[in-house]
Ligand code: ADP
């Protein structure tokens with residue numbers, strides 16, 4: 001797989017130098033309880049996590065450990081039972097619904113395991129669904145260029161490989177120039193090698209656009225890419241490893 005080119009004007013870091021001392025997420029005592037009939041499922045039991053500007057953080061942990069619940073709350077798709085989530089100057093646990101809707105639409109790019117592309121629309125048209133409604137979008141062509149799909153603009157999903165379809169989904173997620181990119185098992189439906197091409201695209205976005213990024217993945221290559229690996233178990237963070245040997249995208253071995 002080749003490297004992906006980033007055009008000039010969309011390089012956010014050139015416009016807004018990122019300051020690693022700036023806190024994007026400050027999460028304290030985060031608790032999530034799902035009522036399930038007679039019982040309660042404690043999905044999160046007091047998570048504390050600070051994510052600085054432009055960090056690439058990975059959430060690891062066995063199934064059921066609370067990773068998706070945490071990511072969904074960070075993206076405003078779910079609300080906590082208790083605890084605090086600050087996104088920049090937004091207190092997500094106390095903000096009104098309009099502010100949260102605005103945050104979710106303008107500031108967050110989501111990528112999920114299943115690409116959820118519309119089969120009857122081309123790659124360009126799938127991304128245009130977002131660029132047509134966002135406040136300050138890049139063009140669909142720019143977004144697809146960033147993920148290395150400039151030569152697949154007019155292909156339908158059925159004409160693309162799984163990895164390419166996921167990269168269209170990533171282009172769709174970044175087309176609105178989100179401040180944060182949240183990816184829940186983006187490689188979950190892909191073989192290991194293809195998964196790497198998807199992680200490479202995400203890493204490239206983080207590096208070139210400065211987008212603060214949180215990814216849930218089991219792909220082993222993530223160890224080379226991430227700034228920090230946060231391990232969860234039974235709803236709490238049990239380990240954090242900072243990656244001091246992070247490889248620049250261009251020097252990675254694949
Ligand atoms: P992970 O992503 O690490 O697999 P999840 O955050 O999806 O973990 O789930 C954590 C726990 O919360 C699990 O026990 C799961 O069954 C439960 N859970 C997640 N979502 C819901 C829900 N909407 N309703 C009830 N229980 C849920």
Ligand code: MG
Pocket residue numbers: 067068069184
């Ligand atoms: Mg999950």
